[in-house]
Amino acid sequence: MIVPFNHVLILAGLLFLMGIICTVVRRSLIMILLGVEIMLNAGAILLVGASLLWQNLDGQAIVLFVFAIAAAEVSVGLALIVWAYRQRGSVDPANYNILK
Amino acid sequence: MAILILATTALAITRRDLVHAVIYLIFSFFGSAMLFYLFGAPLLAVLEVIIYAGAIMVLFLFIVMMLKVDKSRERLFPLSQWLPAAVFGVAYLAAGVGIIAADPEKGVVLRTARAEPGVLGRYIFEAHWLSLEIVSLLLLVAIIGALLIARQSQNRTAGQSPEGDL
Numbered sequence: 079m080i081v082p083f084n085h086v087l088i089l090a091g092l093l094f095l096m097g098i099i100c101t102v103v104r105r106s107l108i109m110i111l112l113g114v115e116i117m118l119n120a121g122a123i124l125l126v127g128a129s130l131l132w133q134n135l136d137g138q139a140i141v142l143f144v145f146a147i148a149a150a151e152v153s154v155g156l157a158l159i160v161w162a163y164r165q166r167g168s169v170d171p172a173n174y175n176i177l178k
Numbered sequence: 179m180a181i182l183i184l185a186t187t188a189l190a191i192t193r194r195d196l197v198h199a200v201i202y203l204i205f206s207f208f209g210s211a212m213l214f215y216l217f218g219a220p221l222l223a224v225l226e227v228i229i230y231a232g233a234i235m236v237l238f239l240f241i242v243m244m245l246k247v248d249k250s251r252e253r254l255f256p257l258s259q260w261l262p263a264a265v266f267g268v269a270y271l272a273a274g275v276g277i278i279a280a281d282p283e284k285g286v287v288l289r290t291a292r293a294e295p296g297v298l299g300r301y302i303f304e305a306h307w308l309s310l311e312i313v314s315l316l317l318l319v320a321i322i323g324a325l326l327i328a329r330q331s332q333n334r335t336a337g338q339s340p341e342g343d344l
Contacts, residue, residue: 084278088278095271106196108196108241108242112238115203115234116203116206119206119207122210122222122226123213129217130218130291135301138222138293141222142222142225142302143310145226147316150316150317152238153237154323154324156238157323159241
């Protein structure tokens with residue numbers, strides 16, 4: 079394989095950037111959560127690449143925990159979105175400016 | 179492969195229709211899984227397909243179809259908010275490019291290696307068993323929390339929710 083570690087860094091950085099853009103720009107709670115997922119995935123790619131660079135299994139172990147945390151975060155986040163939707167009838171974050 | 183992942187992700191974050199976005203993102207995660215396999219992590223590749231592309235994205239699809247989302251109303255920030263965001267974004271981008279360019283191990287080519295699933299599992303259960311238990315506890319707490327939130331909303335707005343009992 080002829081992949082320099084640089085390319086992995088660039089790929090993960092671009093993916094993370096796309097996740098940030100998706101989180102910040104899109105006006106829908108579901109798309110915001112998707113952006114967080116993209117960012118976690120970028121981190122996982124970088125961890126696996128680093129684990130290959132240093133020939134160390136710790137990176138892959140951390141990626142396993144990242145998967146578990148992503149699953150927990152998505153389940154709680156989607157439950158919160160459904161709850162908020164039933165309260166207000168919309169998934170636009172601009173409608174959630176009242177803390178009650 | 180990298181171009182494929184980037185293209186599908188870019189398509190995903192720009193779709194107005196949420197269902198299309200989720201399906202493009204599934205392809206992006208499949209690309210990531212193939213990348214994991216090439217990086218010598220077959221167990222993580224399989225887990226990526228099962229957890230990300232399977233469970234999480236199906237959960238997103240369910241939610242998208244459960245909620246009535248109006249897809250036409252998508253507005254952008256006013257221009258006064260764009261300017262500082264663009265300035266800081268470009269600054270951080272320049273910093274990142276500088277860091278990658280200044281990496282002393284810039285040209286290091288990744289050696290081929292492969293962590294067999296059994297080896298990885300044995301390593302995790304030997305070296306990281308406490309973290310594993312904590313993560314399993316976290317998943318349990320997440321399940322209970324999601325259930326609690328769903329039950330609360332059912333009790334509170336039983337009569338007035340738009341779709342009745344979901």
